[in-house]
Amino acid sequence: MPRVKYHKTKKDGIYWYRDSKGNKKYAFRYKYYDRFNKRREKTKSNFDSEKEAERALIEIKANILDGNDRYVENDHLTVAQWIEIWMESKKNIWRPNTYVHYLETYENHLKPLIGHYKIKKITSMTVQRELVDVLVQKGLKRVTIEGICRTLMSAINAAVSEEILPRNRCKKLDFSAAPISTRENYYTEEELAKFLECAKENDPYTRYTTLFTLAMTGMRKGELMALTWNDIDFNKKMISITKARTRSGLGPPKSDNGYRVIPMNEELAKQIKRYRTWCIQKKWSKGESLTESDYVFITTKGARPIGLTYIEDAIDYICEKYQLKRIGPHGLRHTFTSMLIAKGVPAKTVAYLLGDDINTVNKFYTHSYKNVEIEAVQLLNEVVAKVSE
Template sequence: MKGCIVKKGKRYYIKYRFRGQQIWKAAGTRKVDAERMLVEIISKINNGQYFEPKKITFAEFAKKWLSEYAEGAVKPSTLESYEYIFRVHLIPFFGESELATITPEDVQTYVSLKRKEGKLSPKTINNTLVPLKEMFKHAVRWGYLRENPAAYVEKPRVPHKEMDFLTHEEVRLFLEHTPEEYYALFLTAIMTGMRRGELLAMKWGNLDWNRGQYFVKESLYRGSFIEPKSPKSRRAINLAPTLLETLRQHKLKQDVERLILGPDYQELDLIFCTKEGKPLDPDNLVKRVFHRILDAAGIRRIRFHDLRHTYASLLIAQGESPKYIQNQLGHASIQTTLDRYGHLMPDAHKEAAERLDKSLFGPTKLNHFIPSGRKMVEIPEKNRKISGSGPT
């Protein structure tokens, strides 16, 4: 591979070919600089290390990536979130910059600026980095970048937030103050741990009365029925007998309302809906119903999503396995379940050692026994207090 140096006026330019295309580059006003630049480029081309990025601005590539990749690869709700992040946060900062000129330092500066502005929480800032990293990854694959400038960005530390959930007594108190028309809905939320969108998309056709299971197949998002959050979210949830009976009574009342309205009833097969059969408004449900129940019951304001945590805590308290809890909640991996609820499990399993003791040695209390050869020897009461730190 050869190239040449061309002088135009007082400036030098280098000329070479790469992948069949002739490329010109400005090399300054000194011939020695132009010679050095040409040698480096030719060397990289010959060694297979040369990379010639395509010219495009950040804003132009963001539009291209959203339409040619994200639009067909992610859920509508995720796409809407990505479009908002680019429009409000990323394009105002990176927009007019040439994509190939953006450095890891630029990305870190963006994070630092957002943190200093104080308008976004650390978690929200980190959320804006998700589509940014993904877009840069595709820019590398498509030949616009040599490497991902956001790959090693240092994220803001997200403060640990204690999980909130209702206790057994608070669940009873909450349900006692729940209006009759919403009782089945909130009992289902507490006894299945379904996400709000999954709950409001429940249909009678997905309920197996004989097996006592509900099959999650859809989620409600802004009035439309969409795919659940992840493949694992499509799941069968076991329903308790009390909940099944409550749903039976709820269906009887709904059937009466359907007959009264006749053709004015919108038949969508929804379990929880308006009196006309239409989907419930998620925000109104929280503000006009959920919060009022909490206030009437004298319970602190928790999030609707905390009913999902309540379900998980109830299962943990009765000793259910993490794998079962994962399946019921529809977590993508058991690690998610352990990360989110693992801190609740030691309390639920604090008697495990005692149960192991009883299974091996029976009901006899063995906490004052030590082994001697092959015999178990009881330590006399007067010798049970031993000074020192024990064997090392």
């Protein structure tokens, strides 16, 4: 392919040339020094008019004068390329499960829908049209779409921090068209009591103890699956959370707040003691002995550590067998939080027990109970009574 011959125009740095079809096109060339005082050249072609090329050149000059030479150097970087660079740089910093979550979000949604866009061209309008609206059409729930967009925003904000972008232009997104999940992923006190009663009737050992522990502590499923006997102090009635088992294997808790010590109430301490006795007997029946480093929760048949889907399967089985409202494992965490908040426990205390922060607790975990709402409104009777006297 013959080399394109550039011809000077009256504008400094602007050139014209003929493309392969003989059409007149314009280009610019601009030499500059980067932040390391290294000489560089920026070239761009295929403009239809001299003014269009000049306008692009002015933008390049302005960015360099403003110290945004990295933005200029990464002019052709796509969203997909940047997210892959960003995730790779964080791979050894993020917790394993966080990396897997971000990777799945990228592979399943961000890459196929907006990965081909130049990152410098990404705006709120682009993300709304090409990502949010498409996900809405696919029927995804609002909370899911918001989570996908949070991943994108984290990547874009990182690009701003690395001076690849001058600013984040995707902050205003509209999720109002996305459907809100109407399923209540929590139990009332009465519903929880019935659920636990049925679980105990069905299997008083592993199945009941795992679900009872989740309900009484609010811990995450992965934290429960990672518990070993040396994490439980029966004398102080405390459970130490120092690790989690997830699809990525054994690792640290979800966040730094996840490292905590959770007190056991009397009933939970008694149940886990009874369960430990059962575990010792079950191990003996298999010709094994229980050690303090063993995982706490084991299967009934093989006395092996429970699997990743054990909790979901147990809930599904109990809810179907006894015709109960179905909630997810995380729903027991929501139930724990809402009950404590409803009983006046400070949000800061609840957040510590959950291994989370107060804002997350208030935004995602609290649910209003009807009986508490009625009691709250009835409190106004005292005011009305005084006025009526």
